[in-house]
Amino acid sequence: MRPAVRCFGLAAPLLLAASVAHGIEQGEPRSGIAFASPETRAMQADDTANPGLFWVLDGEQLWAKREGAAQKSCGDCHGAASASMKGIAARYPAFDDKTGQAVDLTGRINLCRTRHQQATPLPHEGKEMLALTAFVGFQSRGLPMAPPADPRLAPARAQGEALFTQRMGQLDLSCANCHEANWQGRLGGSPITQGQSNAYPLYRLEWQGLGSLQRRMRACMVGVRAEPFDYGAPEFVALEAFLATRAKGLPVETPGVRP
Amino acid sequence: MRRFVLLTALLLAGPSFDAQAVATSYEIEGDAIAEPLTGHEGDAERGAALVADRTLSLCVLCHSGLVAPVHMQGNLAPSLAGIGGRLTPGQIRLRVVDMKRLNPDSLMPVYGGVAPGARVAGPWQGKAILTADEIEDIVAYLVSLKG
Numbered sequence: 001m002r003p004a005v006r007c008f009g010l011a012a013p014l015l016l017a018a019s020v021a022h023g024i025e026q027g028e029p030r031s032g033i034a035f036a037s038p039e040t041r042a043m044q045a046d047d048t049a050n051p052g053l054f055w056v057l058d059g060e061q062l063w064a065k066r067e068g069a070a071q072k073s074c075g076d077c078h079g080a081a082s083a084s085m086k087g088i089a090a091r092y093p094a095f096d097d098k099t100g101q102a103v104d105l106t107g108r109i110n111l112c113r114t115r116h117q118q119a120t121p122l123p124h125e126g127k128e129m130l131a132l133t134a135f136v137g138f139q140s141r142g143l144p145m146a147p148p149a150d151p152r153l154a155p156a157r158a159q160g161e162a163l164f165t166q167r168m169g170q171l172d173l174s175c176a177n178c179h180e181a182n183w184q185g186r187l188g189g190s191p192i193t194q195g196q197s198n199a200y201p202l203y204r205l206e207w208q209g210l211g212s213l214q215r216r217m218r219a220c221m222v223g224v225r226a227e228p229f230d231y232g233a234p235e236f237v238a239l240e241a242f243l244a245t246r247a248k249g250l251p252v253e254t255p256g257v258r259p
Numbered sequence: 260m261r262r263f264v265l266l267t268a269l270l271l272a273g274p275s276f277d278a279q280a281v282a283t284s285y286e287i288e289g290d291a292i293a294e295p296l297t298g299h300e301g302d303a304e305r306g307a308a309l310v311a312d313r314t315l316s317l318c319v320l321c322h323s324g325l326v327a328p329v330h331m332q333g334n335l336a337p338s339l340a341g342i343g344g345r346l347t348p349g350q351i352r353l354r355v356v357d358m359k360r361l362n363p364d365s366l367m368p369v370y371g372g373v374a375p376g377a378r379v380a381g382p383w384q385g386k387a388i389l390t391a392d393e394i395e396d397i398v399a400y401l402v403s404l405k406g
Contacts, residue, residue, distance in 0.1 A: 167375070182366075
């Protein structure tokens, strides 16, 4: 009996102390790039080495391409992206009046396609959507994440926070178990990080390609052996809305690079 | 003293599961399960291989002090080096079977029962992470770590 009592006397308070001492509320939000190797950091910082820039360049082409029955390009409505799209990614997800729901950048681009271009929605992880979101996100690079003080986003943010703290999957772990209580730890060999959303879409070396924030969240859900939400599901938009509030002040890094 | 039912994997699930449906009951005394779940002791060598398996047992994702390369071990949990000198076999067994019985907020998954987590993905639904045999092999290995 004694050793066990001693062990729990030690281990449980230690874990508790860890979550109190390292909770993100107390400190500054820290980008995932701060946990990456010098090589990965250098790759993200150098536009000639960052593979994500290929998607940004593709997105620039798509911005000017006339689409759908309306035969309009993004640029026909919005003009130069360098002016009109600056700061947009830093404040998404936003509230859409017509649907009365929170919408993320991917959702907004598909709303523009259906409403204004009279074109079909683009697949979530398709090359074109990733290129457009990378291009739009790139226009905010370096600007601080600035989730708007819009009370209509409160329900989505609250739902996102509830999902973030819910234990799930066969391993019975919540996002917060790792990204709040143990963000300074290592899972196997990988730094856990705070799970910040400021660099998406990003190039992941493991993927050998660009992927969205939802793809990353699906990977974490599959990791705990939970059934991931579908791409574009309201639950994922809610998680994104909550993650944006946690990321407040971090610079947009799109397109980031991660291991 | 109460009896609990340990559900181990039903068949069909691929190589990580026993080809038999087993329901084992076990007795918890204090903070230990004194008797092997399978009625006999496990194989420490197989246990060592299981513990190092990042995708089946997942132990090294959180624990250090095990057989895996150091750079692949996590640090979310106490080191298991010398655990066999600190805990009795029965104490180790209960911790692997159901740590949450001792600490409901523990990070450690329940290995010998069905997960209480939401949205358990299809292939894992209603299944324990490890079979009774696998747990006994792991217990035998941990007992041998006298450090």
